[in-house]
Amino acid sequence: MALTRALMQLRPILSALTRHKVSTVLIVLQVALTLAVASNAFFIVATRVVHISRPSGTDESHLFAIRSGWKSGLTATQIDANIRADLDALRHVSGVRDVFSSQAYPLENYGVRLAGLKLQADQTTRPPLGIVYLADDHAIPTLGVVLEEGRNFHPDEITTIHPDGAMAAPGVIITRSLAGKLFPDSSALGKTVYLPGGPTTIIGILASLQSPLTTTHTLDDDSLLIPARSSDPESVVYLVRTQSTAMAPVIAAALKSLEPRGGMRIVDPKQGVVTLAEARQHAYATDRSVATLLSVVCGLLLLATAGGIVGLSSFWVSQRRMQIGIRRSLGATAGDILRYFHAENFVIVSAGVILGIALAVLANVELMKVYPLQLMPFYVPLLGALVLWVLGQLAVWGPASYAAKVPPVVAIRSV
Numbered sequence: 001m002a003l004t005r006a007l008m009q010l011r012p013i014l015s016a017l018t019r020h021k022v023s024t025v026l027i028v029l030q031v032a033l034t035l036a037v038a039s040n041a042f043f044i045v046a047t048r049v050v051h052i053s054r055p056s057g058t059d060e061s062h063l064f065a066i067r068s069g070w071k072s073g074l075t076a077t078q079i080d081a082n083i084r085a086d087l088d089a090l091r092h093v094s095g096v097r098d099v100f101s102s103q104a105y106p107l108e109n110y111g112v113r114l115a116g117l118k119l120q121a122d123q124t125t126r127p128p129l130g131i132v133y134l135a136d137d138h139a140i141p142t143l144g145v146v147l148e149e150g151r152n153f154h155p156d157e158i159t160t161i162h163p164d165g166a167m168a169a170p171g172v173i174i175t176r177s178l179a180g181k182l183f184p185d186s187s188a189l190g191k192t193v194y195l196p197g198g199p200t201t202i203i204g205i206l207a208s209l210q211s212p213l214t215t216t217h218t219l220d221d222d223s224l225l226i227p228a229r230s231s232d233p234e235s236v237v238y239l240v241r242t243q244s245t246a247m248a249p250v251i252a253a254a255l256k257s258l259e260p261r262g263g264m265r266i267v268d269p270k271q272g273v274v275t276l277a278e279a280r281q282h283a284y285a286t287d288r289s290v291a292t293l294l295s296v297v298c299g300l301l302l303l304a305t306a307g308g309i310v311g312l313s314s315f316w317v318s319q320r321r322m323q324i325g326i327r328r329s330l331g332a333t334a335g336d337i338l339r340y341f342h343a344e345n346f347v348i349v350s351a352g353v354i355l356g357i358a359l360a361v362l363a364n365v366e367l368m369k370v371y372p373l374q375l376m377p378f379y380v381p382l383l384g385a386l387v388l389w390v391l392g393q394l395a396v397w398g399p400a401s402y403a404a405k406v407p408p409v410v411a412i413r414s415v
Helices: 002-018 021-053 076-091 139-143 176-182 248-257 259-264 276-283 285-319 321-329 334-370 379-405 408-413
Strands: 063-070 096-102 114-116 129-135 147-150 159-161 171-175 192-195 198-206 223-230 235-242 273-275
Touching: 002 021, 002 334, 021 285, 021 334, 021 379, 063 076, 063 248, 063 276, 076 096, 076 223, 076 235, 076 248, 076 259, 096 129, 096 139, 096 223, 129 139, 129 171, 139 235, 171 176, 176 198, 198 223, 235 248, 248 259, 273 276, 276 285, 285 334, 285 379, 321 334, 334 379
Parallel strands: 129 223, 159 223, 171 198
Antiparallel strands: 063 235, 063 273, 096 235, 114 129, 147 198, 171 223, 192 198
């Protein structure tokens, strides 16, 4: 019955809309553009939120990093001796659970080293890339990462690597993501792969460990641990895991423990000591700003569209007071008048939605050519269409209710 009534109203609605072509077309275009822009903007916001919310795989709330720069003139042997002394001092600080040294830490966007892992020594095709963390047998307990398969490094496997030296190791520990890319059809544990410095064996597989980079999606979780300390004359990073989340006193005590060798190092007073929580805030500041800005723009667009529908509906109600009065005099109820305007709004918004979905898909395809975006799922513009349908019905409720309450005599006399 309701469908029959709706179909019966369709013809007079279309007839009425053809008498207001310009206004109708403008609202249809506004709905279409709102849907196209809002769908893509909300999709970008969603991808950004997913991007910045991804876990690093570490115990972030208990970790902080100290980047110690070395003063010039130190030899590799002196640097290694200082690192060993620093690690020993830091491990004896009250409140410290464990410590290891590396050249970078997750979310830092600095100190990145890449290594290609070949399956054959003479492989000519491009090998899967992994982002390297120099590590020792304290790295896994310090980071709080989960070792799903295999074993940790042994102390006698730890070597010293210069930044310009060939990367070699008797064994490496890789993430599950990287293992899947190297050996998609079998377990990677115990398999031989080839670093630039020679063959090595995969001795352990981590559940996950985010790379220092936060701007890439393809290498997010493709990390590998090399059993080595860095002899980089520039700097070294100490990753410290605390027993409590109240890290301020532990950080102060850790810095004090390094003072005996203070004449050989430089620690940036502002950026030299960073908790991983702070690193996450810094790393994703731009992503959060973009997501917030796009959300505000989408909200304003939806409000503007709703305002346009309210304005147009109010204008049409005032233009049709005689028509409303005549229909009420002929027996139309207030509900009939209300349903008429809601049906009319549904027709207009539906036309805009059809055009908007096509524009949304086209805009997504074009954006993919310029920015590293994924293909937008089709349900995103459909959800946007649902929002606009609901918004349109809510926006027309006020003018339609006002029109339905006007007595027939008043409606006819007021014209």
